[in-house]
Amino acid sequence: MVDHQSRLAAILRDQESRILAEWTSLLAKTSRGADRAETEEQARTFARLLAQAMAQDATGEIDGPAWAKMRDMLTGLSAARARQGSTPSETATFIFSFKEPLFARLREEYRSDGEGLGRESWTATRLLDKLGLFTTEVYQRTREDMIERQRRDLLELSTPVVALWEGVLAVPLIGTLDSDRTQVVMESLLQRIVDSGASIAIIDITGVPTVDTLVAQHLLKTVAAARLMGAECIISGIRPQIAQTIVHLGVDLGSVATKATLADALILALGRIGATVTRSAPRA
Amino acid sequence: MRDGKPPAERIPILKMGEFLLVTIQVEMHDRLVMGLQDELTQQIVQHRARGVLIDISALEIVDSFIGRALGNIAKMARVLDAETVVVGMQPAVAITLVELGLNLEGVRTALNAEKGMALMRRGFDAR
Numbered sequence: 001m002v003d004h005q006s007r008l009a010a011i012l013r014d015q016e017s018r019i020l021a022e023w024t025s026l027l028a029k030t031s032r033g034a035d036r037a038e039t040e041e042q043a044r045t046f047a048r049l050l051a052q053a054m055a056q057d058a059t060g061e062i063d064g065p066a067w068a069k070m071r072d073m074l075t076g077l078s079a080a081r082a083r084q085g086s087t088p089s090e091t092a093t094f095i096f097s098f099k100e101p102l103f104a105r106l107r108e109e110y111r112s113d114g115e116g117l118g119r120e121s122w123t124a125t126r127l128l129d130k131l132g133l134f135t136t137e138v139y140q141r142t143r144e145d146m147i148e149r150q151r152r153d154l155l156e157l158s159t160p161v162v163a164l165w166e167g168v169l170a171v172p173l174i175g176t177l178d179s180d181r182t183q184v185v186m187e188s189l190l191q192r193i194v195d196s197g198a199s200i201a202i203i204d205i206t207g208v209p210t211v212d213t214l215v216a217q218h219l220l221k222t223v224a225a226a227r228l229m230g231a232e233c234i235i236s237g238i239r240p241q242i243a244q245t246i247v248h249l250g251v252d253l254g255s256v257a258t259k260a261t262l263a264d265a266l267i268l269a270l271g272r273i274g275a276t277v278t279r280s281a282p283r284a
Numbered sequence: 285m286r287d288g289k290p291p292a293e294r295i296p297i298l299k300m301g302e303f304l305l306v307t308i309q310v311e312m313h314d315r316l317v318m319g320l321q322d323e324l325t326q327q328i329v330q331h332r333a334r335g336v337l338i339d340i341s342a343l344e345i346v347d348s349f350i351g352r353a354l355g356n357i358a359k360m361a362r363v364l365d366a367e368t369v370v371v372g373m374q375p376a377v378a379i380t381l382v383e384l385g386l387n388l389e390g391v392r393t394a395l396n397a398e399k400g401m402a403l404m405r406r407g408f409d410a411r
Binding site for chain 1: 308370371372373374375377379380381382387388391394395396399400
């Protein structure tokens with residue numbers, strides 16, 4: 001057992017340059033011009049680290065300390081490729097394609113020993129499969145991190161509460177409203193109402209692409225909560241399409257004041273708090 | 285009621301002109317809110333009050349019972365020809381009530397006691 005595994009390590013060490021040459025010419029066929037140099041560099045590093053790791057720990061357990069460098073390298077490689085937008089299959093195929101030149105060498109070494117060849121191929125296959133799957137896992141994790149980060153960014157970016165006037169707040173909503181976002185909008189709006197003592201809040205939905213029954217319900221909940229605290233809400237930025245949808249869906253906006261534009265809503269709000277806007281001769 | 289139990293807690297009701305003032309400073313529980321309902325309706329009749337201001341700024345937790353009781357108190361006051369203004373509701377309480385589906389329709393609200401008083405005065409001048 002130990003005997004034949006150490007031979008795989010020996011083959012990797014002795015034949016490194018030959019395997020690598022075959023592998024890179026193989027990879028060159030599939031990779032595009034620009035990243036060819038990068039792929040070759042990655043291939044060289046992979047072959048070197050594989051030989052080193054096999055020399056230290058030939059059991060093929062890639063969780064072990066001897067494989068730490070290899071894991072780091074694959075993590076970096078997979079994460080970089082995930083960001084560049086390559087598919088997990090492409091990344092895993094990069095590892096799997098190492099089998100072809102490696103098996104060619106094994107065939108040469110074990111020309112007369114069929115059993116040895118079978119055993120050795122199995123060990124090598126298992127090892128490379130593990131490494132390939134490892135890249136897929138890292139790829140997935142990287143993507144998930146990315147999505148999670150973007151989701152958080154979106155949540156924070158898209159819910160500002162701005163003061164338009166003394167006692168008048170505005171929430172310009174952008175993007176689809178789901179339960180999570182409604183919750184964030186509601187909480188930040190209500191908190192601002194308490195902090196600023198505003199009596200009117202304008203919810204502008206110009207940037208909300210579609211309004212369905214659920215979104216309408218979320219909006220109405222926010223309006224109801226603000227009313228309970230003693231602030232009145234005006235919904236503005238209702239596009240013609242949205243107005244049609246609301247009526248077709250049979251959504252009842254009840255007694256909530258609605259305006260087509262934020263400007264109209266502001267005029268209404270100013271009227272409610274007893275402020276007037278007058279026009280004078282424009283100053284240069 | 286009087287067999288050895290401590291006297292029941294009460295929420296004080298203050299009379300100010302034609303208004304009644306209720307400030308809830310303790311955690312509400314079911315018996316307390318029922319007591320308030322009793323006493324408030326009695327006092328509205330007794331003082332011929334035109335408005336009731338309930339300050340719940342110190343209230344941090346509500347459940348469906350308390351929420352519904354608040355709505356009921358307002359409705360009872362309405363029947364006795366007094367307007368109810370609930371003031372100073374905390375954001376968390378407002379969210380809870382809305383999630384419970386208790387929108388307190390017909391109850392007037394204001395951000396704080398001062399604005400609530402102004403609202404009641406305006407309301408009565410208009411009558």
